[in-house]
Amino acid sequence: MNSAPAVKTLVIDGTDVSATADQTILDAAREHDIAIPTLCHLDGLSEAGACRLCLVEVKGSARLQAACVTRVEEGMEVTTQSPRLEKYRRMILELLFAERNHVCSICVSNNMCGLQDLAKRLGVTQVRFPYRYPRLSVDTSQERFTMDHNRCILCTRCVRVCTEVEGAHTWDMLGRGVNSQLIIDLEQPWGTSNTCTSCGKCVQVCPTGALFEKSKVGMRVPKNPGFLSYLNEMREGQR
Amino acid sequence: MTIEELEQIASETRAKREAGTRELNVCMAAGCLALRSDALKGALDEEVKRSGTSCHVRGVGCMGLCSLGPLVADEPGGVLYRNVTAEHAAELVASPQSEATKKLLCSRDQAFFRRQTNVVLENSGKIDPEKIEEYIAADGYKALVHALGEKSPNEIVQEVSKSGLRGRGGAGYPTGLKWGTVAKSTGVTKYVICNADEGDPGAFMDRSVLESDPHRVLEGMIIAGFAVGASRGYIYVRAEYPLAVKRLGIAIREARKLGFLGSQICNTKFHFDVELRIGGGAFVCGEETALIASIEGRRGMPRPRPPYPAQSGLWDMPTLINNVESFACVPAILRRGGEWFAEIGTKKSKGTKVFALTGKVRNVGLIEVPMGMTLRQIIFEIGGGVPEGHRFKAVQTGGPSGGCIPEQFLDLPVDYESLKEVGSIMGSGGMIVMDDSACMVNVARYFMEFCMSESCGKCIPCRSGTAQMYDLLTRITEGSATPHDLEMLEELCDMVANASLCGLGQSAPNPVISTLRYFHEEYIEHIEQKLCRAGICECGPRLEVAV
Numbered sequence: 001m002n003s004a005p006a007v008k009t010l011v012i013d014g015t016d017v018s019a020t021a022d023q024t025i026l027d028a029a030r031e032h033d034i035a036i037p038t039l040c041h042l043d044g045l046s047e048a049g050a051c052r053l054c055l056v057e058v059k060g061s062a063r064l065q066a067a068c069v070t071r072v073e074e075g076m077e078v079t080t081q082s083p084r085l086e087k088y089r090r091m092i093l094e095l096l097f098a099e100r101n102h103v104c105s106i107c108v109s110n111n112m113c114g115l116q117d118l119a120k121r122l123g124v125t126q127v128r129f130p131y132r133y134p135r136l137s138v139d140t141s142q143e144r145f146t147m148d149h150n151r152c153i154l155c156t157r158c159v160r161v162c163t164e165v166e167g168a169h170t171w172d173m174l175g176r177g178v179n180s181q182l183i184i185d186l187e188q189p190w191g192t193s194n195t196c197t198s199c200g201k202c203v204q205v206c207p208t209g210a211l212f213e214k215s216k217v218g219m220r221v222p223k224n225p226g227f228l229s230y231l232n233e234m235r236e237g238q239r
Numbered sequence: 240m241t242i243e244e245l246e247q248i249a250s251e252t253r254a255k256r257e258a259g260t261r262e263l264n265v266c267m268a269a270g271c272l273a274l275r276s277d278a279l280k281g282a283l284d285e286e287v288k289r290s291g292t293s294c295h296v297r298g299v300g301c302m303g304l305c306s307l308g309p310l311v312a313d314e315p316g317g318v319l320y321r322n323v324t325a326e327h328a329a330e331l332v333a334s335p336q337s338e339a340t341k342k343l344l345c346s347r348d349q350a351f352f353r354r355q356t357n358v359v360l361e362n363s364g365k366i367d368p369e370k371i372e373e374y375i376a377a378d379g380y381k382a383l384v385h386a387l388g389e390k391s392p393n394e395i396v397q398e399v400s401k402s403g404l405r406g407r408g409g410a411g412y413p414t415g416l417k418w419g420t421v422a423k424s425t426g427v428t429k430y431v432i433c434n435a436d437e438g439d440p441g442a443f444m445d446r447s448v449l450e451s452d453p454h455r456v457l458e459g460m461i462i463a464g465f466a467v468g469a470s471r472g473y474i475y476v477r478a479e480y481p482l483a484v485k486r487l488g489i490a491i492r493e494a495r496k497l498g499f500l501g502s503q504i505c506n507t508k509f510h511f512d513v514e515l516r517i518g519g520g521a522f523v524c525g526e527e528t529a530l531i532a533s534i535e536g537r538r539g540m541p542r543p544r545p546p547y548p549a550q551s552g553l554w555d556m557p558t559l560i561n562n563v564e565s566f567a568c569v570p571a572i573l574r575r576g577g578e579w580f581a582e583i584g585t586k587k588s589k590g591t592k593v594f595a596l597t598g599k600v601r602n603v604g605l606i607e608v609p610m611g612m613t614l615r616q617i618i619f620e621i622g623g624g625v626p627e628g629h630r631f632k633a634v635q636t637g638g639p640s641g642g643c644i645p646e647q648f649l650d651l652p653v654d655y656e657s658l659k660e661v662g663s664i665m666g667s668g669g670m671i672v673m674d675d676s677a678c679m680v681n682v683a684r685y686f687m688e689f690c691m692s693e694s695c696g697k698c699i700p701c702r703s704g705t706a707q708m709y710d711l712l713t714r715i716t717e718g719s720a721t722p723h724d725l726e727m728l729e730e731l732c733d734m735v736a737n738a739s740l741c742g743l744g745q746s747a748p749n750p751v752i753s754t755l756r757y758f759h760e761e762y763i764e765h766i767e768q769k770l771c772r773a774g775i776c777e778c779g780p781r782l783e784v785a786v
């Protein structure tokens with residue numbers, strides 16, 4: 001029996017590309033150096049399909065498709081850049097900036113922030129929506145790390161890395177809609193958690209300054225989410 | 240259970256009822272119960288006992304005309320009494336034709352009843368929902384026994400396809416096609432889920448069906464289980480419907496007792512059981528992937544589709560999800576044939592649809608009409624029109640996912656396509672009539688507030704977009720908005736509709752889009768003249784009154 005997945009050919013932004021049937025549009029595009037913006041996606045984690053930045057147009061489909069969760073199909077014609085897509089992506093970023101308290105100049109992640117990078121890349125020069133400025137807490141109870149809810153964009157990378165890679169499931173979500181918030185265990189201070197292993201994976205995968213190492217305040221040490229692919233590769237190798 | 244045994248239960252139950260005793264059937268569904276029909280039933284019981292009259296007081300399901308409740312039907316004869324209270328008990332039991340009771344008469348010969356076609360509601364208000372024998376006496380479980388004995392799963396799917404039934408949850412996906420897909424999907428096990436997480440404001444169709452005729456839904460589910468090869472079913476029902484939960488619980492117990500659930504159903508190899516799952520209290524749990532997550536014990540949040548539940552649903556197994564009303568159509572379709580069902584309705588929308596008619600209309604209640612009936616017939620003939628002194632303005636269908644339809648489309652036939660064309664949707668069947676006392680901007684704001692607080696928070700367009708749209712609408716109703724705000728609102732509507740992850744976000748802008756389309760001038764008046772023609776919004780300059 002042949003277990004290798006079938007190879008499909010498709011067109012992304014006018015370029016012919018090939019991909020295996022188990023790959024997503026995002027995988028195929030990245031292999032061919034076609035950049036699709038993402039925020040909740042991270043190599044090595046399950047897909048949430050939540051940030052909607054990777055939406056692409058697929059010919060013949062009335063709906064926009066999230067590239068991170070849509071599998072390639074034979075003969076697919078994908079457009080990753082169009083005025084409409086760019087407009088939506090900029091609006092999504094604007095909504096994120098307006099949602100909480102993102103003040104880059106005083107942020108630990110200034111100049112090394114996933115949100116800020118995307119905004120620069122996609123040309124978000126202003127936020128047209130009124131800032132909501134909710135009053136959110138900062139949890140400094142953990143020995144090594146800090147959680148600043150004001151800078152959280154609810155991408156749930158921390159939730160996923162904690163559950164899927166560390167196996168601790170310390171992080172989860174509370175509430176809904178615009179009042180959603182990340183919580184530790186059963187909504188308790190981080191320092192009192194007895195599931196947290198203090199591994200720091202959540203901090204490394206956090207795209208913004210919501211999660212950061214205490215000792216690094218003001219020291220501008222970039223995060224390194226790349227460890228994940230390495231870790232997964234090593235684990236694969238051991239099997 | 241064989242067909243003969245079933246017939247025997249049916250004829251015994253019928254014989255008992257037809258012995259000639261007078262029956263007073265009291266509605267014991269949500270609407271009348273809220274008006275204390277339980278106290279009324281107690282009083283009637285007592286009065287019968289006290290006077291020694293030969294009369295049987297029964298609790299039955301919804302009779303439809305909720306605004307005139309509590310309703311009591313005097314059988315045989317079918318005389319209907321309205322607005323009955325415990326004080327009327329003595330008169331009602333003593334002499335049905337007295338002067339006092341005449342005042343309570345409610346004609347059955349009025350458009351509200353005459354213009355309806357009852358399929359899903361055929362037993363509502365006629366049987367005691369807590370007694371399985373009464374359902375059997377009304378030809379219940381006949382379709383199941385017959386299907387198990389004489390039909391193949393494939394033939395059942397064919398029959399449902401032939402009926403043209405489309406999903407009654409609102410989206411209108413062909414039910415037969417869905418059943419066929421699940422039947423063809425392979426998995427160690429398969430599941431059938433009944434979506435009873437009815438959450439639209441103003442909608443109470445599923446609630447009423449579950450409270451008035453729960454066995455009908457069970458029978459539909461068991462037939463579906465047999466047709467698609469599933470062995471387990473779940474009914475995901477709102478915790479806010481305690482009576483529906485209770486009656487479903489009784490129905491499941493009684494169905495198990497008679498062998499309609501469990502192993503070797505009707506002496507075949509087929510085994511199927513149903514479990515109740517009580518909703519987590521979130522509107523989004525009515526979205527199928529969120530509902531599945533909730534049953535699995537996770538946070539009720541949608542996930543991207545595909546894969547569709549038909550291929551990979553509950554615990555990654557092929558799963559059939561249908562709405563309460565869809566399942567409730569199935570026994571009738573199998574009993575009377577797919578062709579019979581397909582004869583009702585329009586070319587693309589077959590059968591009947593149950594609507595919860597509410598708002599500024601004379602006859603508030605639950606109705607069932609053939610697809611294709613016009614809005615005018617529903618609102619003005621069945622509903623009796625808008626109460627005196629006011630003018631019809633719009634009708635809202637489809638809840639927070641639907642839109643407001645103005646007067647110019649009153650002659651529109653109600654079917655999936657026509658409603659979509661004018662910017663609304665069929666939805667699950669909520670129909671809210673509005674008169675000139677309604678401010679359409681305020682209506683849009685109300686629905687946006689609903690979507691904002693019910694958004695699960697997973698995807699950014701819905702989470703943050705609905706909050707921004709709500710703020711913009713609030714500013715318009717408060718009179719502090721600028722024309723630029725209206726532009727932003729329109730841009731947001733477009734983005735949220737196209738970029739959101741699930742149906743909740745994708746349809747959240749609909750109430751705004753439809754009111755912008757048909758009542759644009761009201762938005763402009765609020766913004767430019769600080770005027771609310773309905774007088775609801777305080778958008779004008781605040782007058783300082785010197786005391």
